Amino acid sequence: MSFLAFVEGPLFYIAAAVFLLGAAWKILGLIRLGRRPDLAPPRGSAAWGFVRGNLRHFVPRGIFTRRTWLHIVAGYSFHIALAVLVFFGAFHIAFIERLTGLSWQALPRWGFIVAAEIAFAGLIVLWVRRISDPVMRQITRAEDHASTILTFLVMLTGCLALQESHASLRAIHMLFVDIWLLYFPFSRLMHAFTFVLSRGHSGATYGRKGINL
Amino acid sequence: MRQRLPFIFSEILPPEARFFAEKSPPPLAGARTARLFALLALLTALIFTLAPAPLLAQSSVRPPGNAVTFPDAPEPGPANTLGTRSDAEIWDMIRGGSPRDPGVIFAPTPEGALMTTTGQQWRVLRERYIRKYAGWAPLAVIVLIALFHLIRGPMRLKEGRSGKTLPRFTLTARVAHWFMAVVFILLAISGLVILLGRVLIAPYLGREVNSALTSAAMQGHNLFGPLFILALFWLFVKFVAGNFFHPHDLKWIFRLGGLFGHHVSSRKFNFGEKTWFWLVVLVGAVIAASGVLMLFPWLTDDLRFLQLATVLHVLGAVLLISIAIGHIYVGTIGMEGSLDSMLKGEVDESWAREHHDIWYEQITGKKAHPETPKMKQEGAP
Numbered sequence: 267m268s269f270l271a272f273v274e275g276p277l278f279y280i281a282a283a284v285f286l287l288g289a290a291w292k293i294l295g296l297i298r299l300g301r302r303p304d305l306a307p308p309r310g311s312a313a314w315g316f317v318r319g320n321l322r323h324f325v326p327r328g329i330f331t332r333r334t335w336l337h338i339v340a341g342y343s344f345h346i347a348l349a350v351l352v353f354f355g356a357f358h359i360a361f362i363e364r365l366t367g368l369s370w371q372a373l374p375r376w377g378f379i380v381a382a383e384i385a386f387a388g389l390i391v392l393w394v395r396r397i398s399d400p401v402m403r404q405i406t407r408a409e410d411h412a413s414t415i416l417t418f419l420v421m422l423t424g425c426l427a428l429q430e431s432h433a434s435l436r437a438i439h440m441l442f443v444d445i446w447l448l449y450f451p452f453s454r455l456m457h458a459f460t461f462v463l464s465r466g467h468s469g470a471t472y473g474r475k476g477i478n479l
Numbered sequence: 480m481r482q483r484l485p486f487i488f489s490e491i492l493p494p495e496a497r498f499f500a501e502k503s504p505p506p507l508a509g510a511r512t513a514r515l516f517a518l519l520a521l522l523t524a525l526i527f528t529l530a531p532a533p534l535l536a537q538s539s540v541r542p543p544g545n546a547v548t549f550p551d552a553p554e555p556g557p558a559n560t561l562g563t564r565s566d567a568e569i570w571d572m573i574r575g576g577s578p579r580d581p582g583v584i585f586a587p588t589p590e591g592a593l594m595t596t597t598g599q600q601w602r603v604l605r606e607r608y609i610r611k612y613a614g615w616a617p618l619a620v621i622v623l624i625a626l627f628h629l630i631r632g633p634m635r636l637k638e639g640r641s642g643k644t645l646p647r648f649t650l651t652a653r654v655a656h657w658f659m660a661v662v663f664i665l666l667a668i669s670g671l672v673i674l675l676g677r678v679l680i681a682p683y684l685g686r687e688v689n690s691a692l693t694s695a696a697m698q699g700h701n702l703f704g705p706l707f708i709l710a711l712f713w714l715f716v717k718f719v720a721g722n723f724f725h726p727h728d729l730k731w732i733f734r735l736g737g738l739f740g741h742h743v744s745s746r747k748f749n750f751g752e753k754t755w756f757w758l759v760v761l762v763g764a765v766i767a768a769s770g771v772l773m774l775f776p777w778l779t780d781d782l783r784f785l786q787l788a789t790v791l792h793v794l795g796a797v798l799l800i801s802i803a804i805g806h807i808y809v810g811t812i813g814m815e816g817s818l819d820s821m822l823k824g825e826v827d828e829s830w831a832r833e834h835h836d837i838w839y840e841q842i843t844g845k846k847a848h849p850e851t852p853k854m855k856q857e858g859a860p
Contacts, residue, residue, distance in 0.1 A: 336650070336654060383702065383705055386703070390661050390662065391658055394654050394657030394660075398653040398657055400823055422699065427695070429697070429698055431691075431694045432691040435694065
């Protein structure tokens with residue numbers, strides 16, 4: 267078995283299984299933690315607060331917008347462009363189709379390149395802000411750097427293999443994808459799923475107290 | 480008599496060359512003449528076969544790889560020889576100039592020439608000079624810095640850290656700086672692999688590895704190139720204020736930036752920092768423009784612009800990489816307290832007094848040193 271076949275085959279299936287089961291286990295664990303019982307009579311809807319808390323956090327607060335515009339722009343750029351790359355890249359769709367039989371319209375090559383530029387710009391800005399903002403430096407752990415660098419390497423190796431001229435480059439990309447999937451459930455990369463619970467928890471708590479977020 | 484020989488050949492080729500360039504000999508009068516020709520041909524072939532090749536090698540000038548072979552052109556010579564098509568004089572005349580004259584590299588196409596030679600000249604310049612020597616510049620800078628560090632040592636704060644800090648760069652300025660730094664390093668690594676892979680990687684790791692690395696580097700370089708333009712623009716906007724040259728900078732030049740012990744007063748940016756800033760902006764603009772031209776070659780239909788673009792791109796990049804190594808040294812281990820300005824946005828007051836005393840006096844209103852002349856004497860507002 268070639269290295270490429272290994273990283274696209276057995277290792278990928280193991281990594282995908284760890285990713286799915288690990289993420290599900292962590293999310294269920296968080297849900298099972300539940301909430302402290304609140305004996306005070308409710309002044310509003312916790313469920314509506316959950317939804318509102320999630321939606322409200324997508325929009326920057328007026329008074330903070332000027333100070334936080336950089337990471338708002340970089341954050342949106344990176345996450346949206348990354349999603350576009352993952353789900354609309356022709357190579358990714360072909361890979362998914364090979365595994366599941368599902369397929370959909372892919373981005374043209376120029377669209378993929380533009381999305382990659384935006385994603386890289388966003389990720390680099392987010393990371394350099396992390397190292398140059400004193401507050402961010404205080405709340406940053408080594409794990410944050412590891413997650414960022416690993417994500418960067420997955421994106422980078424993918425783009426370096428764009429010419430599709432060497433199987434070794436594709437294999438390196440797939441290796442980093444597998445490592446990323448294995449690392450995901452045990453890292454802060456889980457924020458991709460847990461942000462809904464986090465925002466929802468705050469929103470529900472405030473919503474039950476009748477606080478207008 | 481000329482048969483099916485292109486007009487331009489007939490005009491520029493010398494008589495002996497015309498003979499070789501013509502497909503068929505004139506019609507023969509009789510069988511005797513034919514036998515005579517056959518005998519002469521056999522004798523010539525025998526001489527060519529038996530004679531030592533070095534004595535008969537006509538020239539080291541080979542036709543370019545993309546040279547068109549006319550159907551009525553003579554057959555190439557025997558193996559291990561350059562053949563009749565390699566006559567130096569013929570190719571010199573076809574080119575319309577001397578192939579060894581570097582002055583024609585970017586000169587207009589010689590009128591009446593059959594082909595342009597800039598491609599060959601560009602290839603020679605790239606292979607024999609740029610690829611061969613470009614890597615030495617960054618290496619030389621590293622060696623010089625290492626020697627300087629060993630002999631002179633890092634520049635320590637004479638008064639030590641005071642514990643009090645002054646704000647120097649805003650968060651967006653720092654992010655702009657680090658954004659440029661990350662993109663620059665990625666482009667430098669990928670660019671050096673593209674440029675020097677054949678010289679430094681292929682002989683040691685093999686052609687296959689070099690091929691894969693070069694393919695990857697090319698994709699990465701093309702990807703991060705546009706981000707460099709964005710970073711350059713951002714850097715310019717954030718740092719242009721304070722980076723204009725001032726008569727006061729002459730003192731810094733005359734004292735070599737205080738490299739050998741003399742104190743030099745400085746504003747927010749000293750002459751070295753200003754020069755580095757403008758080099759990044761101006762040379763970076765050239766690199767960016769030439770890079771765009773290479774990324775979108777259809778922007779011009781003149782091949783010479785593309786060739787010029789590759790040369791300027793490489794020379795500019797090697798220059799910036801070499802100076803960037805010095806910049807990184809001074810910004811990190813070379814000067815105590817420098818890194819704080821770009822990591823925290825603040826610098827120690829001792830650092831500000833020692834290295835940017837006029838700036839210190841401007842923002843604090845205090846004297847940096849008792850012996851320092853008053854701010855107005857230094858030209859400060």
